[in-house]
Amino acid sequence: MNELIPLMVIVPLIAALLISTISRFNTVTKVFTFVVALCLPLIPILSNYGLHYFGGYEPMLDTVSGVIYHPAITYSFTFLQQIFIGAVGLLTFLVVFIYLTKYKKVSGPYLFLLFLGTAAVTAMMLTDDIFHMFVFFEILALAQVGIVAASSIDYSYEMALKYMVLGSIGSPIMLLGIGFLLALTGSVNVTDIAVAVHNGLVDVTSPVFLLSLALIFFGWLYASGLPPFHTIKSGIYSKAEPHGAALLQSFTVISMISIVMIMFRIYASLPIFEVLIVFFSILAMILGVSLALTQTDFRRMIGFLAVGELGFIGLGIGLGTNFSITAGLFQALNEIIITALLFIGFGAIVNATNEVDTRKLGGLLAYHPKVAIMLLIAGLAMAGVPPLSGFQSKLMLVQASLSCGFPEISILAIMVSIATFVVFVKTYYTMFLKPKPNDLNLEGKEVPKAMIFAMAVLLIIVVLLGIFPDMATGGISNFVGGIL
Amino acid sequence: MIMVQIVILMTSAALIVIGLYSAIFIDNIIKKIIGISFIEEGVNLFIVTLGYKAGGVVPILMPGMDPAWFAANAAAPLPFGLVLTSIVIGASTLAVMLALVMVLYRRYHTLSTKVMLADTSKREEYDE
Numbered sequence: 001m002n003e004l005i006p007l008m009v010i011v012p013l014i015a016a017l018l019i020s021t022i023s024r025f026n027t028v029t030k031v032f033t034f035v036v037a038l039c040l041p042l043i044p045i046l047s048n049y050g051l052h053y054f055g056g057y058e059p060m061l062d063t064v065s066g067v068i069y070h071p072a073i074t075y076s077f078t079f080l081q082q083i084f085i086g087a088v089g090l091l092t093f094l095v096v097f098i099y100l101t102k103y104k105k106v107s108g109p110y111l112f113l114l115f116l117g118t119a120a121v122t123a124m125m126l127t128d129d130i131f132h133m134f135v136f137f138e139i140l141a142l143a144q145v146g147i148v149a150a151s152s153i154d155y156s157y158e159m160a161l162k163y164m165v166l167g168s169i170g171s172p173i174m175l176l177g178i179g180f181l182l183a184l185t186g187s188v189n190v191t192d193i194a195v196a197v198h199n200g201l202v203d204v205t206s207p208v209f210l211l212s213l214a215l216i217f218f219g220w221l222y223a224s225g226l227p228p229f230h231t232i233k234s235g236i237y238s239k240a241e242p243h244g245a246a247l248l249q250s251f252t253v254i255s256m257i258s259i260v261m262i263m264f265r266i267y268a269s270l271p272i273f274e275v276l277i278v279f280f281s282i283l284a285m286i287l288g289v290s291l292a293l294t295q296t297d298f299r300r301m302i303g304f305l306a307v308g309e310l311g312f313i314g315l316g317i318g319l320g321t322n323f324s325i326t327a328g329l330f331q332a333l334n335e336i337i338i339t340a341l342l343f344i345g346f347g348a349i350v351n352a353t354n355e356v357d358t359r360k361l362g363g364l365l366a367y368h369p370k371v372a373i374m375l376l377i378a379g380l381a382m383a384g385v386p387p388l389s390g391f392q393s394k395l396m397l398v399q400a401s402l403s404c405g406f407p408e409i410s411i412l413a414i415m416v417s418i419a420t421f422v423v424f425v426k427t428y429y430t431m432f433l434k435p436k437p438n439d440l441n442l443e444g445k446e447v448p449k450a451m452i453f454a455m456a457v458l459l460i461i462v463v464l465l466g467i468f469p470d471m472a473t474g475g476i477s478n479f480v481g482g483i484l
Numbered sequence: 485m486i487m488v489q490i491v492i493l494m495t496s497a498a499l500i501v502i503g504l505y506s507a508i509f510i511d512n513i514i515k516k517i518i519g520i521s522f523i524e525e526g527v528n529l530f531i532v533t534l535g536y537k538a539g540g541v542v543p544i545l546m547p548g549m550d551p552a553w554f555a556a557n558a559a560a561p562l563p564f565g566l567v568l569t570s571i572v573i574g575a576s577t578l579a580v581m582l583a584l585v586m587v588l589y590r591r592y593h594t595l596s597t598k599v600m601l602a603d604t605s606k607r608e609e610y611d612e
């Protein structure tokens with residue numbers, strides 16, 4: 001059913017608008033939101049792979065140049081889109097479920113922002129049009145800022161404005177890069193641009209083409225939260241509600257891979273492109289884990305760890321082989337699931353203790369054993385401990401860098417994984433195993449069941465992907481083979 | 485490239501550079517936001533220029549027009565479509581930024597980003 005492809009964007013978009021309209025009817029809004037959120041992971045599962053041409057405008061032949069071009073926006077739906085849109089749909093459902101059970105009176109604008117963000121990343125993942133991607137990239141930035149500002153955490157407005165200001169500088173710079181590509185090729189369709197580049201219609205050594213790479217790359221760094229934007233990215237995670245942060249990090253990962261795959265198709269012929277990606281990825285890995293070590297606010301700590309994990313994704317894509325890109329994309333999928341699990345788990349602790357400073361916590365294992373065990377497994381998965389999903393993707397990345405002739409990168413990846421393990425164990429010990437401080441009152445404070453349910457669902461996926469990685473890697477590898 | 489296009493491209497470059505300077509180096513948040521708008525408008529101007537055609541006609545095929553003549557003389561429609569969308573997005577982000585500034589101005593009674601957007605860890609120390 002190819003008709004379902006545009007519905008993946010339209011459903012959350014229309015739902016967002018409707019929810020903000022009907023939000024004064026609390027029960028109706030809750031039921032409607034739940035039903036729509038449940039549909040989000042189902043639509044990509046039910047849809048067939050294929051292309052959708054908006055307005056029915058199929059590719060046409062330019063009789064003058066003899067080149068086939070795309071006159072309208074095209075959505076491309078393959079296994080890669082299915083797995084990532086399915087993952088973000090599932091996450092949206094779980095986050096909405098947590099939100100609906102946590103609050104008696106729901107906020108229409110907040111739910112609007114959650115669905116708007118989901119629609120934006122879905123469109124970014126599907127689109128074959130670089131300007132369309134930019135439009136939803138901007139919409140996503142607005143949704144992210146809204147989600148942060150809507151939280152009741154101190155200084156969330158400040159962080160939201162900071163993110164918005166940086167984004168408003170990064171976005172036009174990216175648009176300028178798209179403008180240069182338009183000037184060179186006369187198109188904003190990625191397939192058309194890639195064909196023009198590979199057929200030699202564009203001089204890849206021209207300063208304009210290189211400048212377009214630099215400008216779009218800058219926008220990608222902002223979207224991904226790679227250095228120099230790592231601090232602001234981890235900052236917005238720490239200023240959002242924990243379940244909101246779980247969704248925000250998935251938005252980051254998906255916008256990262258959707259933009260980088262577009263760039264890969266256009267600029268893969270430039271050796272500098274892969275060098276740039278690997279350089280910034282390694283920087284993110286080192287900075288992410290180093291800064292995580294120094295944090296006492298555990299939300300900020302996960303934020304920096306998430307940035308470090310983004311480096312692993314970039315590393316895989318930057319190495320540029322079929323196996324390494326597959327590993328990078330598999331790592332992206334794992335990062336979405338594992339980091340969401342960590343944010344929700346630590347959010348459960350915030351819910352039970354009203355405390356985010358690890359120095360003021362302790363002895364939580366006795367009071368919240370289910371959360372403690374699930375968080376332990378999630379942390380081990382992030383650090384790359386077998387047989388969990390994080391181990392499989394990191395093992396693939398180490399193998400990929402070895403096979404590409406970069407043993408030093410393999411060693412670095414292993415060292416960063418060990419450092420991640422140290423950061424997590426240190427925090428885990430402080431919060432769960434250390435004796436409880438006398439002034440910490442934990443009696444009668446329960447963790448919401450919805451959070452436990454969400455964590456359990458995500459944990460099952462982490463274990464399943466760890467034991468059967470081929471469920472994801474086989475399809476991803478076929479997709480990557482098609483691109484290469 | 486004709487003279488008009490060169491002048492417009494230089495104007496857009498000037499807008500972008502002035503905007504970047506303002507957004508990065510000026511402390512006042514409103515001036516920063518004006519700088520950001522300069523960058524956006526400079527980029528929009530650049531894209532509009534790409535669609536310019538000397539002596540061209542509006543890219544709408546009217547009844548009675550010869551399609552071959554139209555294809556040869558119409559300005560490129562794609563950049564205009566892109567810029568229209570870009571302006572709408574720019575207006576939305578501008579509105580959100582100004583709304584956030586209003587909230588923060590009421591809290592801090594200043595437009596200085598050094599005070600308003602100081603590192604939150606330092607701010608917590610400052611509050612104490």
